[in-house]
Structures are given as structure tokens and as C-alpha cells.
Amino acid sequence: MKILIDHHQPFLLAHGGFRVQIEQTARALGELGCEVEYLRWWDANQKADLIHFFGRPPSGMAYFAHQKAIPLVISDLLTAQGSRGIWQIRSQCMARSVIEKVMPASLLDRMSWRVYREADAVVALTNWEARLFCQLYGTPKTRLHVVPNGVDEAFFMREETSESVDSSGEYLLCTATITERKRVLELAEAANLAGLRLLICGKPYSFTDRYFQRFLNEVGTPRSVVQYVGEVVDRGEMAALVRAARGFVLLSTMESQSLAALEAAASGVPLLLSDLPWARETFGDHAQYCGSRSTSRELAGHLTKFWHSPVIKPIRPSTWKEVASRLIDVYRSVLP
Template sequence: MRALMWINSGAEIPGGHRVQLQQTSRALRELGVEVDEHDGTHLPDGPWDIVHGFQLGAREVAEAKARGLPVAISTIYVGLAYSTTSGGTRPTPRERVGRLYRGMRYMGASLRGREDLTRLAGQEMDEHLDRVRAWSMADVLLPNAEGEARHIREDLGVLTETRVVPNAIDVDLFAPGLERARDGGTVLCVGRIEPHKNQLGVIRALHGAEGVQLTVIGPPHPHHPDYLEACARAASDNVTLLPGVEHDDLPDLYARHRTHVLASWYETTGLVSLEAAASGCTIVTTDRGHAREYFVDDARYCDPDQPGSIRDAVLAALADTPSPTLLDRIGTDYTWAETARQTLAAYEAVLHRHRGAGDRG
């Protein structure tokens, strides 16, 4: 089988989407699949059996379909409402910020004139409809969680077949290291430095926490250059800010910290949380999104809007011991080999349908 992994937007932004593409490609090759990776706005020529897209729009999906190529899409969908796992109806802080931002954009457009306002409304509607069109044309969608699949159906009305393919980590690189000495108050926060990941909220929540030493590591998001400066201004003596490091250097950093915190406004998984857990850290993660599908009761959950919630969860996690149940689950269910196996099964099902349709034709 020959597959093309295609990402046409966001390729310049470091993060989990890029890791997911690269690691899934590598693991598929180990299963005998010939995989090419492509960054670009147009489908290149090639002898592929299937296109696996990340962030593809309707035009790109239609281009592949016009060549007779079936399309699988890794959705990485965060949900229109940034829903909480509690299912509450109270607007989340992210919703409120989004509404304020949208309101300011519309106010500015209205002051410039009706033409600008009409253009802005059309742009937002086009972006939403483009995603609906792209995912409706695809042959299969590959979300990372059951909750993500549900939101695709409920938010967007897209009824394309979904097959949940778990996100994963390199379990050979990130090993427990439980024998390593870890100071009791050491807390690590790994991730791209941006408002969505809420490092500033973590820094403020742990300000003055006795005995806690927080280390924040990650590359700045290219679209949010001022956020790192805001984090640096808020950092007190118990906070260390470090730039992004090579992926192979992360295991040593995890192994020197007791707890990892990821208080994002939304996470489907949080690859760094899986890496940290596999490396023997106790885990604090957000209650927004679908992380609970992965961590169940083996992590502490926090409300990213409440500094007290973040602080309490971190202090509790510092007193916890690593969960052997979580370690076992990661080693079985959240490996790139398992991700590749389930991805390949999705490919094979799609190709079987296509061959059947061709025979009937």
C-alpha cells in the first residue's frame, strides 16, 4: 500500500499535529506501507492508493477525489464551544473571550462600513463551511477520541464514517525512570508557548506556592510572539522559563520533575501529558476536552479558568505517586505501533469499499 500524508496549513507551527503526522508515518512504514509526506497547497503527482490529510480544506479533498484517490482525515477538532467534560451550560472563559474578540472584530468592521462587515461575516462562514464540506467529502475521519467524534457529528452535522485512532507516544524513548531522584516540589510544564496552552495561568496560579519550583519549556508560537514576554513578566523566583528543546532531550527533563501540568483551555489528549506520565511524572491536565478518555482516574484535573483549581490540583499531584495502571495502559494502548495498526485498518476498510464500488461499476 502507498499513502500520502499531506498537511497544507500549520506546517510551520511546531506541535502535536506535526508529531502525529511524522510518527504515524514512521510506524506505518514499519508495517510495510510506503508513505510519503507532503507540505503544500496542491496535491503532487504520485502513485498513491490513499491520501491521509491533516488540516485539508474542501479544495484539497476535491483535488484528491478528482484523481480517484480516497481520503482519510485526522480531524484534530477542538469543538465549536470548547466544551467542558462536565457538560455544563455556563459559557466557558474561552467562549467568552471568543465572543468578545468576535464582537470587537464586528464592531471594527461596522465602523468601516457595511462592505467590511459583510466581508467579515462571509469569511467566518466560509471557514466553517469549508471544514464541513471537506470532512463530508472524505471517506473516513480519524479523530483521537470518542468525544471528538461526537462533537464532529453534533457541532457540524458531518456524518462521514469515523474511526477513533488514539494519539500516542514513543514508549521506547519515554520510559518510567522511576529510580530517578526527583525533588518533591518540582513541576514541569511542556508545550508550545501560546494563550491556548495557558502557561501564563499556571505561572500565576503557582505564584508564591511554598516549596514549588516550576519549569516552563517550549518554543514560542509564531502567531503569538508577545505571550512569552507576558509569561516572563509574570514569572516569580520559583519559575524558570526555557526555550523549546529537542524531542530526544525531553525524557531527561521529565525524569527530573515530580509532576507535569498542562492547564490548556482544551486538549483532545495532550501528548506531553502522555510522555510525562510514561516517564514517571504524576499528571495534572485540563478538564476541558477529552483528556479524561486517556487518563481516566489516574490524573488530577483542573479548571484552566480558576487559579485555585490549578494550584490545588498541582499540590495534590505532588503528593501522589505515579499510577502503574496508567503506565500499563500507555504501554498497551497509546503507542505509535497501535496508532499505525488502527490507521492501517481504516485505510484497508476504505480501499475495500472503493474496490467494491469499482467492481460494481
């Protein structure tokens, strides 16, 4: 089985979970015996049994793939849509229905809504997002599949604590891109107010970003109990940092299914997460939650409660090989 993987965003322009998902999926599929290549748009002679597109494909992609008798599978993240309230989702459904009736086809094609109905399979990370594909874009239920993110096997193994930080005391950990949606600045403010040691790993999309500069100012104050580690590339080192943490905290306003939270869960580290549908579905009663719009002072209270709470062990997530095995089942269901 030869699979071509495609994506619309060059990795050099934006890092994040989608890049990890794509790279780890490709690696795991290869380990399970699939022939995997990244789609070369300039190569008219490239062959494939199936195309797996990560993100929202161009509107005509399903049509042209089908002309070549190549099935199209889509994996997309409904990060913003999946974090909205029920009334916002209903309003969006109504708006889409009206727009599709009155807007010229040439303009509708630019939105690429139709591709979710034309693809041979659409893969969602959670049942919540699968329902949204149906409600918002009209994806047939028979073509929907739910396959979660996976976790690198390094996070399931026991290692020594990383030497890159002072590990003489307990700490909370947050791994995230330093951007407003992740609320890392507000988390740092809350940790300083609560006086609870916090390690933050990650980098911004731009080092000149104003939000990132405000974050640096907060963690750089003499009173700060927050340590900014930066990006940790080595998976073994990151796994050691996670395992040594007292708890993992992620307070995003929008999320699809956090890889960092899954990595913490694989390491058996307690979780404090924003109360969003993806988190409730993924971890249920095996995590603690707080409002995604809480103020820094309110968050300080949540952190203090989390710090002193009895340990709640999270459920075990899937490995990337387990994810790849489920994807192969999806591929076989659409191949002739």
C-alpha cells in the same frame, strides 16, 4: 500500500502537536512497511493508493480525489469545539443547520464542512471528538474511526536524569507552547504563590509576543521558584526530564489530546490536568483535575494538593507503531 500525507500549515510557521503527530505517524507507517510520501502539490505525476490529510482539507478535495479513484482519509483536531460546554455545542449545531439552508453554496464551500461527510474515513483522537464530528458536521458514523495519539518509545524506557537542569530537588513539570491557551503564565504565577518548584519546557510562536514577555517577567523575578528550560528538542533528554518529575501539569483552556500529557503518562508520572472532556476520556480516574478557568491563587491551592497527594499512576498510552497499525486497518477498510 502507498500513502500521501498532506497538511495545510507549513511547519516553519507554527510548531506544535500536529507537526509531531504527522511526522511520527509517517515514520511509524514506514517502519510497518507502508510507502509514505508527503503530497507534492506541484507534481502531477505523483502516485498514491490513498491520501491522508491532517487538518481540514479544501472543500473540493474529496471530490477530486474520488475522480482519480483515490480514497481520502482525514485526521483533524476539534480543539476549540471539544472544549466547549454542551449548550455551546448545541447552539453551534443549530447555527450550522440554519447556515447550510440559507447560505449560497459558493460561501459554504469556503467553510469546508461538507468534506467531513464526503471523505472515505474521518479519524478522531477520542470518542468525544468522534461524536462532535457527527453532531457538528454530519459525518456518517460508519466512516468514523477513533485512533489516539502515540508516544515516542524513549518515554517508555529508563534513562538517567537530564544534566541540563539542577535536579537536586523534586519538581513539577509543564511542557507546552508558551501561549495564552496553555495558561503557562498563570501556572508560573500559581507555582510562585505556592512556593513549589516548577520546570517549564517549550517556546512561544513568537519571541516578541506580549504574553511570552509577561511570562519571562514572572519567571525572572528574584522570588521565582520556576525554571524556564526553553525548548528541549532531544527526545531522550526530554524523557529524562519527564521521568525525574514529581508530577506533570497542563492547565490549557482548550486541548484535543495532549502529546505532552501522554508522554508523562508513558513515563509513569502523575498528572494534573484541566478538567476537559479529552482528559477525562483518556485518563479517567488515573489523573487529577482542576477547572480550566481557575485563577492563579486557586491554581496554587490545586498545585499544593497535587504535590502532597498520594501517587496516582496514569494508564499506559499507545506507541506510534501501535497507532500506525490501527491506521493501516482504517486504510484497508476504504481501499478497494
